[in-house]
Amino acid sequence: MxxxxxxxxxxxxxxxxxxxxxxxxxxxxxxxxxxxxxxxxxxxxxxxxxxxxxxxxxxxxxxxxxxxxxxxxxxxxxxxxxxxxxxxxxxxxxxxxxxxxxxxxxxxxxxxxxxxxxxxxxxxxxxxxxxxxxxxxxxxxxxxxxxxxxxxxxxxxxxxxxxxxxxxxxxxxxxxxxxxxxxxxxxxxxxxxxxxxxxxxxxxxxxxxxxxxxxxxxxxxxxxxxxxxxxxxxxxxxxxxxxxxxxxxxxxxxxxxxxxxxxxxxxxxxxxxxxxxxxxxxxxxxxxxxxxxxxxxxxxxxxxxxxxxVQKWNSKLNKAIKDKEFHELWNTLVSSIDYEKLFANIKISENNLATRVYLKTFLQSIKDFNPFVIATCADLVSSTNVAITEETILENGQSLPIGIREFAMGAIINGISLYAKGAKAIGGTFLVFADYIKSAIRLGALMKTPSIYAFTHDSYLVGGDGPTHQPYDQLPMLRAIENLNVYRPADEEELRYALIAAFNSFTYSSAIILSRQNIKSLNSTIKHSDIEKGVHIVKECKNPDYVIAASGSEVQLALQVAQDIENIKVISVPCLDLAIQMSEKEKNKHFKAKKLFLTLEASADYKWFGLHLNHQNNYHIGAYTFGKSMDGDLLYNQKGFNKQSILKLLKKYN
Incomplete structure (x- = not known):
C-alpha cells in the first residue's frame, strides 16, 4: 500500500x-x-x-x-x-x-x-x-x-x-x-x-x-x-x-x-x-x-x-417476561435473592458429625432454589461434599467436575461469580491445598467477587495422611486477604449461618473451613446478629474469671475445659475477621476476664492477638509446626491441644 x-x-x-x-x-x-x-x-x-x-x-x-x-x-x-x-x-x-x-x-x-x-x-x-x-x-x-x-x-x-x-x-x-x-x-x-x-x-x-x-x-x-x-x-x-x-x-x-x-x-x-x-x-x-x-x-x-x-435485546426481553414462569426465573438470575429463606429452614436429621457432612445437605437444597448456582470441586467431592447435583452442566445439572486443577478452579469461580447476581459459584478442596488457589482468591477479593470456597480437613486431626495434608499455616494466609471473610464453624448451626452470609454476599468473597473429624453439636440458638459480629457465646458467665475464645474443633476443647472450671465463659469465633472489627467496647463486653483471656486455634494465625485486651492477662495457644503421620487425636494432644495442658495453664493465673 x-x-x-x-x-x-x-x-x-x-x-x-x-x-x-x-x-x-x-x-x-x-x-x-x-x-x-x-x-x-x-x-x-x-x-x-x-x-x-x-x-x-x-x-x-x-x-x-x-x-x-x-x-x-x-x-x-x-x-x-x-x-x-x-x-x-x-x-x-x-x-x-x-x-x-x-x-x-x-x-x-x-x-x-x-x-x-x-x-x-x-x-x-x-x-x-x-x-x-x-x-x-x-x-x-x-x-x-x-x-x-x-x-x-x-x-x-x-x-x-x-x-x-x-x-x-x-x-x-x-x-x-x-x-x-x-x-x-x-x-x-x-x-x-x-x-x-x-x-x-x-x-x-x-x-x-x-x-x-x-x-x-x-x-x-x-x-x-x-x-x-x-x-x-x-x-x-x-x-x-x-x-x-x-x-x-x-x-x-x-x-x-x-x-x-x-x-x-x-x-x-x-x-x-x-x-x-x-x-x-x-x-x-x-x-x-x-x-x-x-x-x-x-x-x-x-x-x-x-x-x-441493546435495543434489539430489550425488545426480546420485554416479550419474554410476559411469560410468568420465565419472569420468575429471570428475577432469580438478575436480582438479589435471600438465601436465609432457604438455609434457615433446612432440617438436619443427625447431629454430632463432621461439619463437612452437613454441607452436603445444605448444598443439595440449592437445586430448586437457584438453578444458576454451580458447584465445582478439585476431584474431591466424595471427601468435601461440595456438590449440588450429580448431573454435570453438560447434562443440564449444576455440577462442574474440574479435575485436579485447583488454581484454574479458583479463577473459574471468579469468572462465574462476575457474570450475574444469580450466578453463584462454590468450589471445594482440602484446606492444605488453599495454597494452590491463593492467587485466584486474592484477585477475586480485589474485584469484590462473591466467590465461595469450602476447604475441608482443617487441622492436625486429619491424622494418618501426615504433614502434607495437615494444615496449620493456611488460615493466616487466607485471613490476611482483604475482603475475604473466613468462617470456621464449630457445628451445623454455625455452618448454616456462615452459608447464609456467604451466599447473600455481593461485595466480598468467603472461605468456609470444615472438619473431617466429628464435632459435638453445640445445641445452642444462634442469632444472625451474632455471626455478623463473628462471635457466638456458647457458655455464658457474668463477670467471669476466665474467658476462652476458639473456633471450629477447638470450641469443643474449650467446653471440655469449662467442665472443670467455675466462673468461665466460652465463646465461639466462627469468623475472626469480623470479630476483630468489633469496637473496643464490644470486645470488652465479650472478652473481659478477671484472671485470663485465652484464645485457642490449631493454626499459626497471629491475628488472634487482635482480640486481646489491654490491662488484663491474655494468652494464645496456636499451632506453629508441621504435623506427623500418626493418629490425629494423639497428634492433636501432642501439639498441646488437650484438656490437661490447658487446665494447667489456667491454674497458673489463679
Missing part, C-alpha cells in the same frame, strides 16, 4: 490513533508497557469496532460480550478505544496510572455502570482462566433459560500474550474449556514473540497448534492485518462445539527503536520516540489531537452499534 492509500485508510488511521494515544499516556506516566500497546492494537480495534456488543450506558449489561485483557499490562491498547467511543474522557487517559484514576496500569474491575472492564487482570494467565469461567456461566445460564436461551448468547473474548500462555493455569483452564465445549469462547494471542527478559524461543519450544487442538480447540493463525483478524473471528463464530484459539502474528513495539526485542516490552517514551513512531507508521498526529473522522468512526462502530444491540 502506498503512502497516500495508507493515510486515507481508516483502519490504519484508527489503529494508529489507539497506538499514538497509548504512547502519549505512557509518556505522561513516565513509563509503561509500550510493546503490547502497539502490537495488540489491531486486535482490540477489530474486536470492538466489528464484534463486541456493549451497552454504552451500562458497563454491566448482562448480555454484553465479555472482553478480558489477560495480558493486563497492555491496557493502553484498550483505554484509547474507550476514550474514542466516549466511555472515558481525555482527562482519564492523561491520568494513566495515577491515584484513583479510571485508567490504572492494569485493568481493574468495579461493579459500576460506568466501568467497562469485565475482570481485573495483570497476574498473567488468570485472565484466560477467568474468561473460561465466564464462558461456562454463559453456557449454563443459556441452557437453563430453555426456549429463551438466546437472551444470554454473548461471546467471551480474550486477548493474551506469550507470557500468559506460559503460566500453568492456562493449561488447566484450556483443558476445561475444551472438555465443556465452550464454543463462545475466543482467545486471540498477541504473538509478538518477546517477553520482559528474552525472546519466547529462548524459553519455549511449544507447538501451540498441537497444544490447543489436543484439548478440543479450533486453532487459527493470521497476520496483524485487521481484515485477516476479522475473517478469523468470523470463522470462530461458526464453531458449534469448540472454543477457538487465534494466533495473531504481531510485532512488539513496532515503529520504536526497541522493536522486535525484549527491550520493547516496557519502556519510557520521549518526543523523539513519538516522532519515529509517527514517521514509521505514516501518521500525522500532534499533541492529544485526533481527527474527528476517527472519533466518529469509533462512536458509530462501538457505541452506536452497541445501542442498537
Amino acid at each position: 502506498n503512502n497516500k492509500k495508507i493515510k486515507n485508510d481508516l483502519n490504519h488511521q484508527a489503529i494508529g490513533a489507539i497506538r499514538y494515544i497509548g504512547l502519549k499516556a505512557i509518556q505522561e506516566a513516565k513509563g509503561g508497557h509500550v510493546g503490547m500497546t502497539i502490537s495488540a492494537a489491531p486486535i482490540t480495534y477489530t474486536l470492538f469496532t466489528k464484534f463486541i456488543k456493549l451497552n454504552p450506558q451500562d458497563g454491566k449489561w448482562i448480555n454484553r460480550d465479555r472482553f478480558v485483557l489477560s495480558g493486563g499490562h497492555g491496557s493502553m491498547s484498550l483505554y484509547p478505544i474507550f476514550y474514542f467511543s466516549n466511555l472515558l474522557t481525555l482527562d482519564d487517559i492523561k491520568k494513566f496510572k495515577t491515584e484513583d484514576s479510571k485508567t490504572p496500569g492494569h485493568p481493574e474491575y468495579e461493579n459500576e455502570a460506568d466501568n467497562f472492564i469485565d475482570a481485573s487482570t495483570g497476574p498473567l494467565g488468570q485472565g484466560f482462566a477467568t474468561a473460561v469461567g465466564m464462558a461456562i456461566a454463559q453456557k449454563h445460564i443459556s441452557n437453563k433459560l430453555g426456549k429463551y436461551s438466546d437472551l444470554i448468547d454473548n461471546f467471551t473474548y480474550v486477548v493474551c500474550g506469550d507470557g500468559d500462555l506460559q503460566e500453568g493455569i492456562t493449561y488447566e483452564a484450556s483443558a476445561i474449556a475444551g472438555k465443556y465445549e465452550l464454543n463462545k469462547l475466543i482467545v486471540l494471542h498477541d504473538s509478538n514473540k518477546y517477553q520482559l527478559d528474552s525472546s519466547v524461543e529462548k524459553v519455549s519450544i511449544e507447538n501451540l497448534k498441537q497444544r490447543f487442538e489436543s484439548n478440543n480447540w479450533n486453532y487459527l493463525k493470521c497476520s496483524n492485518d485487521p481484515k485477516e483478524i476479522e475473517a478469523a473471528i468470523k470463522k470462530a463464530h461458526s464453531s458449534k462445539s469448540k472454543p477457538t484459539f487465534i494466533e495473531v502474528e504481531t510485532i512488539i513495539a513496532e515503529g520504536l527503536k526497541s522493536q522486535s526485542s525484549n527491550k520493547g516490552h516496557h519502556g519510557v517514551v520521549n518526543d523523539d520516540d513519538l516522532d519515529q513512531f509517527l514517521k514509521y507508521h505514516h501518521l500525522n498526529f500532534k499533541d492529544w489531537n485526533i481527527d474527528s473522522k476517527i472519533i466518529e468512526h469509533f462512536q458509530k462502530n462501538v457505541a452506536d452499534r452497541g445501542n442498537k444491540e
Whole structure:
C-alpha cells in the first residue's frame, strides 16, 4: 500500500490513533508497557469496532460480550478505544496510572455502570482462566433459560500474550474449556514473540497448534492485518462445539527503536520516540489531537452499534417476561435473592458429625432454589461434599467436575461469580491445598467477587495422611486477604449461618473451613446478629474469671475445659475477621476476664492477638509446626491441644 492509500485508510488511521494515544499516556506516566500497546492494537480495534456488543450506558449489561485483557499490562491498547467511543474522557487517559484514576496500569474491575472492564487482570494467565469461567456461566445460564436461551448468547473474548500462555493455569483452564465445549469462547494471542527478559524461543519450544487442538480447540493463525483478524473471528463464530484459539502474528513495539526485542516490552517514551513512531507508521498526529473522522468512526462502530444491540435485546426481553414462569426465573438470575429463606429452614436429621457432612445437605437444597448456582470441586467431592447435583452442566445439572486443577478452579469461580447476581459459584478442596488457589482468591477479593470456597480437613486431626495434608499455616494466609471473610464453624448451626452470609454476599468473597473429624453439636440458638459480629457465646458467665475464645474443633476443647472450671465463659469465633472489627467496647463486653483471656486455634494465625485486651492477662495457644503421620487425636494432644495442658495453664493465673 502506498503512502497516500495508507493515510486515507481508516483502519490504519484508527489503529494508529489507539497506538499514538497509548504512547502519549505512557509518556505522561513516565513509563509503561509500550510493546503490547502497539502490537495488540489491531486486535482490540477489530474486536470492538466489528464484534463486541456493549451497552454504552451500562458497563454491566448482562448480555454484553465479555472482553478480558489477560495480558493486563497492555491496557493502553484498550483505554484509547474507550476514550474514542466516549466511555472515558481525555482527562482519564492523561491520568494513566495515577491515584484513583479510571485508567490504572492494569485493568481493574468495579461493579459500576460506568466501568467497562469485565475482570481485573495483570497476574498473567488468570485472565484466560477467568474468561473460561465466564464462558461456562454463559453456557449454563443459556441452557437453563430453555426456549429463551438466546437472551444470554454473548461471546467471551480474550486477548493474551506469550507470557500468559506460559503460566500453568492456562493449561488447566484450556483443558476445561475444551472438555465443556465452550464454543463462545475466543482467545486471540498477541504473538509478538518477546517477553520482559528474552525472546519466547529462548524459553519455549511449544507447538501451540498441537497444544490447543489436543484439548478440543479450533486453532487459527493470521497476520496483524485487521481484515485477516476479522475473517478469523468470523470463522470462530461458526464453531458449534469448540472454543477457538487465534494466533495473531504481531510485532512488539513496532515503529520504536526497541522493536522486535525484549527491550520493547516496557519502556519510557520521549518526543523523539513519538516522532519515529509517527514517521514509521505514516501518521500525522500532534499533541492529544485526533481527527474527528476517527472519533466518529469509533462512536458509530462501538457505541452506536452497541445501542442498537441493546435495543434489539430489550425488545426480546420485554416479550419474554410476559411469560410468568420465565419472569420468575429471570428475577432469580438478575436480582438479589435471600438465601436465609432457604438455609434457615433446612432440617438436619443427625447431629454430632463432621461439619463437612452437613454441607452436603445444605448444598443439595440449592437445586430448586437457584438453578444458576454451580458447584465445582478439585476431584474431591466424595471427601468435601461440595456438590449440588450429580448431573454435570453438560447434562443440564449444576455440577462442574474440574479435575485436579485447583488454581484454574479458583479463577473459574471468579469468572462465574462476575457474570450475574444469580450466578453463584462454590468450589471445594482440602484446606492444605488453599495454597494452590491463593492467587485466584486474592484477585477475586480485589474485584469484590462473591466467590465461595469450602476447604475441608482443617487441622492436625486429619491424622494418618501426615504433614502434607495437615494444615496449620493456611488460615493466616487466607485471613490476611482483604475482603475475604473466613468462617470456621464449630457445628451445623454455625455452618448454616456462615452459608447464609456467604451466599447473600455481593461485595466480598468467603472461605468456609470444615472438619473431617466429628464435632459435638453445640445445641445452642444462634442469632444472625451474632455471626455478623463473628462471635457466638456458647457458655455464658457474668463477670467471669476466665474467658476462652476458639473456633471450629477447638470450641469443643474449650467446653471440655469449662467442665472443670467455675466462673468461665466460652465463646465461639466462627469468623475472626469480623470479630476483630468489633469496637473496643464490644470486645470488652465479650472478652473481659478477671484472671485470663485465652484464645485457642490449631493454626499459626497471629491475628488472634487482635482480640486481646489491654490491662488484663491474655494468652494464645496456636499451632506453629508441621504435623506427623500418626493418629490425629494423639497428634492433636501432642501439639498441646488437650484438656490437661490447658487446665494447667489456667491454674497458673489463679
